[in-house]
Amino acid sequence: DAGVIQSPRHEVTEMGQEVTLRCKPISGHDYLFWYRQTMMRGLELLIYFNNNVPIDDSGMPEDRFSAKMPNASFSTLKIQPSEPRDSAVYFCASSFYSLSGLGYNEQFFGPGTRLTVL
Amino acid sequence: KNEVEQSPQNLTAQEGEFITINCSYSVGISALHWLQQHPGGGIVSLFMLSSGKKKHGRLIATINIQEKHSSLHITASHPRDSAVYICAVSQGGSEKLVFGKGTKLTVNP
Numbered sequence: 001d002a003g004v005i006q007s008p009r010h011e012v013t014e015m016g017q018e019v020t021l022r023c024k025p026i027s028g029h030d031y032l033f034w035y036r037q038t039m040m041r042g043l044e045l046l047i048y049f050n051n052n053v054p055i056d057d058s059g060m061p062e063d064r065f066s067a068k069m070p071n072a073s074f075s076t077l078k079i080q081p082s083e084p085r086d087s088a089v090y091f092c093a094s095s096f097y098s099l100s101g102l103g104y105n106e107q108f109f110g111p112g113t114r115l116t117v118l
Numbered sequence: 119k120n121e122v123e124q125s126p127q128n129l130t131a132q133e134g135e136f137i138t139i140n141c142s143y144s145v146g147i148s149a150l151h152w153l154q155q156h157p158g159g160g161i162v163s164l165f166m167l168s169s170g171k172k173k174h175g176r177l178i179a180t181i182n183i184q185e186k187h188s189s190l191h192i193t194a195s196h197p198r199d200s201a202v203y204i205c206a207v208s209q210g211g212s213e214k215l216v217f218g219k220g221t222k223l224t225v226n227p
Contacts, residue, residue: 031213043204043217056214089159095213106151106163107215114159 004110006092012116018080021113024073025094033107034067034077035091043091049075082117089114121145124205124218131225137192139221141205144186151215152179152190153204161204164190195225 005024013019025032034046047057052069060067064083069075079086093107123142131137141150152164165172165179167188172179176195181188192199205218 033213033215042219043206043215045214045216048213050213056212091161093161106166108163109153109161112159112161 004092004094004108006090006110006113008113009111010114010116012118013082014118015083016081017117018078019082019086019115019117021077021090021092021115023075023077023092023110025075025092026108027073029094029096029108030072031095031097031107032069032075033091033093033095034075035093036088037091037112038088046077046090079115082115084117087115087117121216122205122207122218124203124221126221127219128222129224131195131223133196133225133227135195135225137195137199137223137225139190139203139205139223141188141190141218142186143188143205143207145207145209145216147186147207147209148212149208150181150188151206151208152188153206155202155204155220157201164203192223197225197227199223200225 007022030051033048035043036046037043046059047067048055049069067077089112091112092110095105095107121144125140149166149168151166153161154164155161167181176193178191202220202222204220206215208215
C-alpha cells in the first residue's frame with residue numbers, strides 16, 4: 001500500500017485566499033484524522049471521521065475551517081479565507097478498528113502539507 | 119497545565135548511550151502512543167500500549183497506569199535515532215489523541 005497520501009506537499013498563498021488540502025487514507029482504514037502542527041502549539045487534532053462521518057470537530061479553530069469526507073478514500077480540509085496565523089504543517093492520518101487487542105490501532109500519518117499564508 | 123508532559127525537552131547523547139524519555143499524563147487513558155518525527159517531518163508510530171512493556175529492536179516502551187507515567191528507552195543509541203519523540207494519549211472510547219510537546223533527541227557520532 002502507498003500509505004496515506006496528501007496533496008499538495010507545499011502550499012504558499014496570500015491572505016484571504018481559499019486553501020484546500022487533500023488526503024487519501026490507507027485502503028480499508030475507517031478512521032481519518034486531520035492534525036495541525038506549529039512550533040508554538042505542537043500537534044493538535046482538528047477533526048476526525050469514522051466511516052466518513054465527522055465524530056469530533058472540537059479542534060477546528062473557527063468557521064473558516066471546514067472538512068469533508070465524501071467517501072472512504074478521500075477527504076478535504078478547506079480554509080476560507082486563509083490568514084497568516086494558519087501557516088503550519090497539516091497532517092492527515094488514518095487507522096482502523098479491530099475487535100482484537102486494544103480495538104483501536106496505531107495511526108498512520110501522511111507526509112504533511114506545509115502551508116504558508118503571506 | 120498540559121495534559122501530557124514530556125521530559126526532557128531536548129536531549130543530546132553520544133552514540134552508544136542508553137536513552138530514556140519520559141511522559142506523564144494527568145487524565146485517564148485507554149492507550150498511550152509513542153511517535154517519532156524525523157528531521158524531514160514525517161511522523162511514524164513506534165508503539166501503542168495500555169499496560170506493561172513493548173519492545174521493538176532497540177526501542178522499549180513501558181507504562182505504569184497507576185503512576186500515569188510512560189518511558190521510552192533506546193539502547194545502543196545511533197545518530198539515525200536523532201528525531202523528535204512525541205508522546206500522545208487517547209482517552210476511553212475515543213480515538214482522539216492529545217499530544218505532548220515532544221522531546222528532541224540528538225545523537226552524536
